[in-house]
Amino acid sequence: MDLTKLSALEIATAIKAGETTSQAVTRALLERIEDREPDVDAWEYLDPDAAISAAKKLDYNPSDGLIHGVPVGVKDIIDTKGIPTTHGSPIHKENRPCVDAPCVSLVRGAGGLIMGKTVTSEFAAQRPGKTKNPHNPAHSPAGSSSGSAAAVTDYMVPVAFGTQTGGSIVRPGAFCGCIGYKPTYGDYNPLGVHDNTRSVDTLGMMSRTMADQALMRAVLTHMPYRAIQTADITKLRIGVCRTPNWELADQATQEFLLQAAGDLEAKGASIADFDLPDGFHEAIEGFDAVSGYEISRTLAYEWFNFPDLLSDNMRTNRIPNGLKVSPSEYQAGLATLGAYRRRFAASLEGWDVLITPSAPAEAPADLTTIGEPPFNRIWTGLYGPAINLPLYTGPNGLPIGLQVVGHMGQDDRFLDASDAIYKALS
Template sequence: MTTPKLHELGAAQAATLLARRELKAEDLVRACLERVAARNDDIHAFVHIDAVAALAQARALDNGPVRGPLHGLPLGVKDIFDTTDLPTAYGSAVYAHHRPAADAASVTLCREAGAVVLGKTVTTEFAYFAPGPTVNPHNALHTPGGSSSGSAAAVADHMVPLALGTQTAGSIIRPAAYCGVVGYKPSLGRVVGAGVKSLSPAMDVIGGFGQGVRDVALLGAVLTGDLRLLEAHEHGTLRIGLCPSPSWPQADADTQKAWEQATQALARNSDSCQDVTVPQDFGELMQLQKDVMTFEMARSLSFERLRHREALSPQLVALLDAGISMDGAAHAANLQRTAEWRLRIDALFERHDVLLTPSTMGAAPAGLAATGDPLFCRSWSLLGLPAVHLPLTRNARGLPVGLQLVGRMGEDHKLLAAAQRIHERLRY
């Protein structure tokens, strides 16, 4: 087996070497910075880098005690997270050169655990659908997905071992799928959102990207404070619910092939695989997610809508106009309906430990004018359930294809343990 170069090390492997002092933080940070220098002009994953500050932080870590689980690990931070030492523009010219007075809580937690913030990664405009400059590392003519486009691309291209992202509809799982990395969206409410530009408080979730399940579990443990996430091993029979979802007819040949191969491989093992029967009206969750997001985004971005309308993209303006005209009583009813659905879907986990379901309709679409459809993510985002994208294979064009696992609300540690086990069995 070929020994990986420093910048290619996964976060968990690098963290072990750093904690043992068998690897210097400065050497790892320098290797990642060199990769960024060589590749970022092509991939456009980072919107801002401060190499001098990153190297200074790394040297300080090498000269002091081990700080925590992320000691010395380079980290990419999506540019909707506030940072005091780096500009935070939220993917919009409205906030060019903006310097927040405080770091986002999640960024502070990562720094406290020893992470070295390498720079800010590209986000779509206010984490909605207007794309930034990032391209797919596997084919520059294809989208990397969104809205966490830069974070997913940076990890996929080995610029950093870990990166922070957010999801309201499909902004972690979809770019993870298109770029071929592991993406982890925690349960709703498990990570404090202070200092992150809010779109929809009912659904916004902070998570991240890594090369493997153990990598995102390391990041997740720091973000949530739940050390059970580090116990990424599952014993006994795993009850896997096969849930292609009512949107399955829109999955393309690549996703269908990955599904067939994955379900056949799992059936050959000792795991229990059973088809999931979702409620007949499950399809209504798609529109419900859109309505809740539209109402809340229009209000979350009221300052931008009223004071900087001319600087916003046409698609964002259209969404904000639609959302601000929506009735508050109808929104309250939508939130109540969402709460009822969360109880209904929770019953599925009496019979299944995790649900296997598509992440996307297929591999990354060609073109950079759009970021792809979050079709297979919307319902799970509305329900607030934890999810992990697992990259499994490549299609005939060399683009990544994979599937996602969805877990029970609040049982992220069980989801990640199952994801580690399943990923080891399914990669081919």
């Protein structure tokens, strides 16, 4: 049994059955990391001795926790007690929080093992971290949850936290080739996660299986575990949403979306085009005003005390331009997003889910970019769940994902439908 290939659910089940131990799994993953980390650079902080020691304690103290003994990666903008949390910036290289973020506490409380901290872009914004695409190290892994997506894809850890403001869960999932799930806004408690844009920031999870998303959802909502109940594909009404940014998708991405629609229809799903309500561009403008206002004020300490340690883009563009957004413009942006959210919810009635691109194209051969979010920002701003399904391979041999979008506050139903789509197209 190759322990590195097991899902979180499989690891937890095997440990409970006495078929393996947390120590054995952790050692296997550490060996994988030692072998692959020079090429992938997924980890910002990793202490192998501490991880093995934690695994020993878990083995000696069995529990009924849902993920007892399962290693979990934590994005490096999430507070971890006594473990460096740098937010992807040299300004905070000595930062060791005195308490865990609630999401980390929930993982530990369910028996999970904190494997280490995965690389993030600077303050979960545009400057990339050191991570490379696990399929080709010359290509971008996207961001900002680059380390988490790469580590999960490359079998270094079964699951890892991501966060999304623009597209920082879905797009890294698409570029690296793993499942990236952004739940309904607020479902996973964001306290202890460094703000980018608090009004839309969403905590989520990277995995290789849909089952692990349901498992980790139970852990992070502290609700009874509900396994995915795969929807009947013939009873799903699925909208094909090109969005007004359709022309920004390359030919392969467009063809795969339309292929997915045709294949799902052949499997018995009800498929039709879905057009977003009028006001898309105004909603994006509102999103940008909100994001600019919030991130620039969030980083006031860094801006006033350590400007030379900020990236050029953050120092000369993102913060100064964000500081120009007035409170009235900010409130107008919030109102515009709120109104569009209501119109979208009304237009989605009668549909189960939408399918849309996860990213404009395959990962570019450029490690100075995290990619662009034309197929992500709107869904973050609309608060509903979104997920990347790693289904296709592009002309350069790199992953191309399919994004599924659902109703806000109906994540169980959403995961059931997404699983049906994933199985129908795999």
